[in-house]
Amino acid sequence: MHGPHFLDDTRVLFRVWAPFQDQVKLVFDGENRPRPMTPICDGFHELICDDVVPGALYYFQVGDHQRFPDPASRYQPQGVHGPSQLTKLDPYPWQTKNWRGLKLEELVLYECHLGCFTQTGTLREAAEQLPYLKKLGINTIALMPIAGFPGRRNWGYDGVLLYAVPECYGTPRDLQAFVDLAHQQGVAVFLDVVYNHLGPEGNYFDHFGPYFSKRTTTPWGKALNFDGRDCDPVRAYFLENARYWLTEYRIDGLRLDAIDDIRDFSVTHLLEELSEMVEDVARESGRSIILIGEASTNNPRWVTPRSRGGIGLHALWDDDLHHAMHAHATGERTGYYADFGTTAQLVETLQEGILAPNGYREYRRRRHGKSFAHLADKHQIVFLQNHDQTGNRPDGKRFHHLVGIDRTIQYAALYLISPFVPMLFMGEEYAAEQPFYFFIDYGDAPLIDATRKGRKREFKTFGWKGKGTDPQDLKTFAASRLNLEDHQQGVGARVFSAYQTLLAQREIMRKVGLLKKPSKVSHDETHNLITRRFQNEKARWVLIVHQGEQAVACADLGLTEGHAAFYWADEQNHTESQETLAPGSTLLWRGSAE
Numbered sequence: 001m002h003g004p005h006f007l008d009d010t011r012v013l014f015r016v017w018a019p020f021q022d023q024v025k026l027v028f029d030g031e032n033r034p035r036p037m038t039p040i041c042d043g044f045h046e047l048i049c050d051d052v053v054p055g056a057l058y059y060f061q062v063g064d065h066q067r068f069p070d071p072a073s074r075y076q077p078q079g080v081h082g083p084s085q086l087t088k089l090d091p092y093p094w095q096t097k098n099w100r101g102l103k104l105e106e107l108v109l110y111e112c113h114l115g116c117f118t119q120t121g122t123l124r125e126a127a128e129q130l131p132y133l134k135k136l137g138i139n140t141i142a143l144m145p146i147a148g149f150p151g152r153r154n155w156g157y158d159g160v161l162l163y164a165v166p167e168c169y170g171t172p173r174d175l176q177a178f179v180d181l182a183h184q185q186g187v188a189v190f191l192d193v194v195y196n197h198l199g200p201e202g203n204y205f206d207h208f209g210p211y212f213s214k215r216t217t218t219p220w221g222k223a224l225n226f227d228g229r230d231c232d233p234v235r236a237y238f239l240e241n242a243r244y245w246l247t248e249y250r251i252d253g254l255r256l257d258a259i260d261d262i263r264d265f266s267v268t269h270l271l272e273e274l275s276e277m278v279e280d281v282a283r284e285s286g287r288s289i290i291l292i293g294e295a296s297t298n299n300p301r302w303v304t305p306r307s308r309g310g311i312g313l314h315a316l317w318d319d320d321l322h323h324a325m326h327a328h329a330t331g332e333r334t335g336y337y338a339d340f341g342t343t344a345q346l347v348e349t350l351q352e353g354i355l356a357p358n359g360y361r362e363y364r365r366r367r368h369g370k371s372f373a374h375l376a377d378k379h380q381i382v383f384l385q386n387h388d389q390t391g392n393r394p395d396g397k398r399f400h401h402l403v404g405i406d407r408t409i410q411y412a413a414l415y416l417i418s419p420f421v422p423m424l425f426m427g428e429e430y431a432a433e434q435p436f437y438f439f440i441d442y443g444d445a446p447l448i449d450a451t452r453k454g455r456k457r458e459f460k461t462f463g464w465k466g467k468g469t470d471p472q473d474l475k476t477f478a479a480s481r482l483n484l485e486d487h488q489q490g491v492g493a494r495v496f497s498a499y500q501t502l503l504a505q506r507e508i509m510r511k512v513g514l515l516k517k518p519s520k521v522s523h524d525e526t527h528n529l530i531t532r533r534f535q536n537e538k539a540r541w542v543l544i545v546h547q548g549e550q551a552v553a554c555a556d557l558g559l560t561e562g563h564a565a566f567y568w569a570d571e572q573n574h575t576e577s578q579e580t581l582a583p584g585s586t587l588l589w590r591g592s593a594e
Helices: 123-128 130-136 172-184 232-248 270-285 319-330 335-339 343-352 387-391 399-403 405-416 445-461 474-479 484-488 490-511
Strands: 012-017 024-028 044-049 057-062 066-068 109-112 140-143 188-193 212-218 221-224 253-256 290-293 315-317 359-361 366-368 380-382 421-425 520-524 529-535 539-546 563-569 572-574 586-592
Touching: 024 044, 123 130, 123 172, 130 490, 172 188, 188 232, 232 253, 232 270, 270 290, 319 335, 319 343, 319 380, 319 399, 319 405, 343 520, 343 529, 399 405, 405 490, 405 539, 405 563, 405 586, 484 490, 490 563, 490 572, 490 586
Parallel strands: 109 140, 109 421, 140 188, 188 253, 253 290, 290 315, 315 380, 380 421
Antiparallel strands: 012 044, 024 057, 057 066, 212 221, 359 366, 520 529, 529 539, 539 586, 563 572, 563 586
């Protein structure tokens, strides 16, 4: 196993995989005597110490003078270039030992960047906002990556020390306390992990062993060595990392970043092995643990059970539905939006989750994807906004900045009231005025310059004008921080109420089994209405988004028996009975079964 392990209260086993080194020494901060480690099998070096205590700072020394942090460090109080801190996580006084997690179909996710969620950007302050999420109707907070990264601000996808809670967010104990408090309120905690590459700054892995592939790369740098010579300890490093989050912190699910770029041609793919391991942890702990992948290929094999030849993940992010809604609402047709935008495409994607399986994509200049028809709808995570789609714009604008409040509520209803698993992006629930930008805090000047140039190239791909904000500037990060108090007044309060109502109605529909039954999406060209109809033996619900120019009588749409469970028009959430649909309105009608 990688990293330090307490054998008992007084003895600690330090272990590092370093086949590139004949000799590795353990150096404690403040000591002048490096301690030689013993080479053992398969390139590992280890040493048992009985004179250290939690909190001790240490390095690994290779060669005569080079000192690096532990690749499996649990905490880096002085940043990714500093010494590692010996950390003892167990035992933690969990107050929620009987927590069993949530099933996939129960989830309502909320994607969150810890540094921007609150004004201090810490785990402790985020924990204070858990009742806010519960009030909204959220039962799962999905944290963007919290592996150790350079500096004090980063999206987290440049992580280099994958076991280390970033010091800017708090301590390992703070994360355990956050998860425990979330579970006490019935909120699951998911974590975004990056297993396709390691960040460029603070990346000292090449000094230890063949962590990287010699045969392939990723869009962000070297691919990891998951299938070459000496790959077994590399695979173990990442599999142990997943187990670490799930067991030491009781994380309820992992979101796996850009899995198409996890380069692995082994007979057993790394994620298939991960799926099996997670199944074991879930069985041992009696908890539901969920694996969500981000993939651009629309390949159902990712979520096909291992018993049927698949990888065995539980769900995938659904980019197609986002693209279909965004292009339809904004009229943008550049980049990957080139293949979306018509109402017919929106209806198809709302119905199927993906657009035209194995159909030709202009953006890719080839056929793309495969049908998910043999799988349940719940295998897709749907969203109107996320960190990528907002933060990768040069202006960091949110959806409502582009189309207005009424249109935002329309498309929010389309994805929230659906058979898919919904995910909100932080601030969406009250139409936050703050943008969400891409930001970094590198210490390497050439890397900063390369990042700035790379952002500009990406903007050109979409034909976006303007150079965007400087990702290295502290002001860019500060401007992205939410002010959650805005949900209590003005348009923020009205939008928050709308999301709150829609999520409450969704939960009612789920409990009566409507989201498991096939629903029908259609487009009324005469009135320009997009409709989704749900029905079972107990109830009939109809969602209508009015994008026409004339008012329409509810009776003309067959809505005579029942009442409006939700009606939004003119930037207001109306509670009175409705007889007509105003242009630009959104209606969720609740009636009895026919």
